[in-house]
Amino acid sequence: MTDAGPESAMRDRWAPPANWPAVSHAKVRAMLTAPGQPFEMETVAIAGRPTRVWKNAPPTLRAIVEASRAHGDTLCTIYRDERVSFEAGFRATAALARHLRECGITKGDRVALAMRNLPEWPVAFFAITALGAICVPINAWWTAEELAFGLGDSGSKAIICDAERWDRVREIRDNLPDLETCIVSRAEAPLEGARRLEDILGTSDAWANLPDQGLPPADISPDDDATIFYTSGTTGNPKGALGSHRSICTNVLSSKYNLAVAPLRRGEMPPEPEPKTVLLVIPLFHVTACSAAMVGYFVSGHTMVFMHHWDAEEAMRIIERERVNLTGGVPTVAWQLLDHPARGNYDLSSLELVTYGGAPAAPELVRRIHDEFGAAPGSGWGMTETMATVTGHVAEDYLNRPDSCGPPVAVADLKIMSLDGTRELPVGEVGELYAFGPMVAKGYWNRPDATAESFIDGWMRTGDLARLDEEGFCYIVDRAKDMVIRGGENIYSSEVENVLYEHPAVSDAAVIGLPHRQLGEEPAAVVHLASGESASEAELQEWVAARLAHFKVPVRIAFTDDTLPRNANGKILKKDLRGLFGVASG
Numbered sequence: 001m002t003d004a005g006p007e008s009a010m011r012d013r014w015a016p017p018a019n020w021p022a023v024s025h026a027k028v029r030a031m032l033t034a035p036g037q038p039f040e041m042e043t044v045a046i047a048g049r050p051t052r053v054w055k056n057a058p059p060t061l062r063a064i065v066e067a068s069r070a071h072g073d074t075l076c077t078i079y080r081d082e083r084v085s086f087e088a089g090f091r092a093t094a095a096l097a098r099h100l101r102e103c104g105i106t107k108g109d110r111v112a113l114a115m116r117n118l119p120e121w122p123v124a125f126f127a128i129t130a131l132g133a134i135c136v137p138i139n140a141w142w143t144a145e146e147l148a149f150g151l152g153d154s155g156s157k158a159i160i161c162d163a164e165r166w167d168r169v170r171e172i173r174d175n176l177p178d179l180e181t182c183i184v185s186r187a188e189a190p191l192e193g194a195r196r197l198e199d200i201l202g203t204s205d206a207w208a209n210l211p212d213q214g215l216p217p218a219d220i221s222p223d224d225d226a227t228i229f230y231t232s233g234t235t236g237n238p239k240g241a242l243g244s245h246r247s248i249c250t251n252v253l254s255s256k257y258n259l260a261v262a263p264l265r266r267g268e269m270p271p272e273p274e275p276k277t278v279l280l281v282i283p284l285f286h287v288t289a290c291s292a293a294m295v296g297y298f299v300s301g302h303t304m305v306f307m308h309h310w311d312a313e314e315a316m317r318i319i320e321r322e323r324v325n326l327t328g329g330v331p332t333v334a335w336q337l338l339d340h341p342a343r344g345n346y347d348l349s350s351l352e353l354v355t356y357g358g359a360p361a362a363p364e365l366v367r368r369i370h371d372e373f374g375a376a377p378g379s380g381w382g383m384t385e386t387m388a389t390v391t392g393h394v395a396e397d398y399l400n401r402p403d404s405c406g407p408p409v410a411v412a413d414l415k416i417m418s419l420d421g422t423r424e425l426p427v428g429e430v431g432e433l434y435a436f437g438p439m440v441a442k443g444y445w446n447r448p449d450a451t452a453e454s455f456i457d458g459w460m461r462t463g464d465l466a467r468l469d470e471e472g473f474c475y476i477v478d479r480a481k482d483m484v485i486r487g488g489e490n491i492y493s494s495e496v497e498n499v500l501y502e503h504p505a506v507s508d509a510a511v512i513g514l515p516h517r518q519l520g521e522e523p524a525a526v527v528h529l530a531s532g533e534s535a536s537e538a539e540l541q542e543w544v545a546a547r548l549a550h551f552k553v554p555v556r557i558a559f560t561d562d563t564l565p566r567n568a569n570g571k572i573l574k575k576d577l578r579g580l581f582g583v584a585s586g
Helices: 025-032 061-071 086-102 120-130 144-154 163-175 197-201 204-209 245-266 287-300 312-322 331-339 363-373 395-400 448-454 493-501 537-545
Strands: 041-046 049-054 075-079 082-085 110-114 134-137 158-162 181-185 225-230 240-244 277-279 303-306 326-329 353-356 376-383 388-394 413-417 431-436 459-468 474-479 484-486 489-491 506-516 520-529 556-559
Touching (some): 082 086, 225 245, 277 312, 363 395, 376 395, 413 459, 484 506, 493 537
Antiparallel strands (some): 413 431, 484 489
């Protein structure tokens, strides 16, 4: 199917400087990946398939945490009044790894990690993976029943969790025969059947005084199993995507590659890397935070600031106090910072980059980040099954193509396939997006049928509808299951949502399909208005009608007092919205 592009031409579109781009995207790629350059590539066999990889990528997560000691007293994490240096964090990681080894954890064992973003999260993650064990980051929002599924499906032999998660794990512990060891952090009540993490490591302010013992020995190769991240699927049980050390370590250079492109496109040399302060508000149990952010920060020496829970005004206080340079994660974070009525009370001038992935963003958001924050906007695309980053762009490239998630990084390939998977489609046509590269997961844990359906000769069938332009920039137009088909006409929900976002009163929007006896489906929208703003259903329908074809105008618009429900990686739970129109979820 051919996509003619959004019918609503970008009004007030960013106007590139006369000399931009100074260098073509193809030439920038050639410069960055030339022999001897930091992003040089080589071809290796992964599962028997020739695959381009970053020649200089860290080989394993163990190598990354060992190298992080070079950052010394630089702060690794800030949480409330707790400040942990890289050296202190390494000593805690080594001590916990040794304890896990004493508990019988060996290479290939699964160890679950279930807690909110705390200083001990990266300590536990690297302690597990430095042994060659497989870390299973568990969704901290899951109920006891969901936790039981994740722990049982993965066959986790141990769990490291915080007290809140332990309260749920206790309920289902007797039904998990594989679970032998439980370590709990920040528990105030006495523990039965578990050990306090503080009895092993002490509190975070004492980690710097732990003995300098180093990690226990382990033999780990790049393609060994490292992680199982569960998908955020909204139907059926989640699937565990099995990642290797190579797939997660690939992101270290992929993220740096995307940042290096922007200055070269201006005709400038990339600046020398320097540590930054990052407000990391998305959960570390998701690949966006863990793989695309945290793991690379251990290489770069960036400081991560954690929050107990997301609150836009508290985030602004932190940005001002800690002089935060980078934040984002999902578009909702940027929207709430921009639209908060108290924004003018805080100095946010330290922000240099606001970047996100995991969910599409309206072009209006891209412009506002640039105009109102004076920061570079950035976006990328990936999924749990690709261990996060596959595409990305920042600054001028994103401003110039605000409806794109960027081109693939140099070690990744994309193709657009017909929906029946039988043929590759030409440039400009919309079909299902397939991704290939060293970041792609090995498959689904204990799900051979699902693996065979989604992982085809190393290519990941994403379920996203997308198109590629002549320069390889990717445009996600919808999830295949979210596309509304009205009387045979395809309506991409993101196109209608972007037009709604451009209305000054709208701060959150989602388009879904409602059943119709003759047409099959009709589009409807759910909208959350910005603080102090007002708009009626008729007004928003007229707004869309002035910019899109009539058949794309929502036939009904429901308003909600709260922002729309999302899963951990920022995707709107559209099935939960149908009840607003008297339609059963599904």
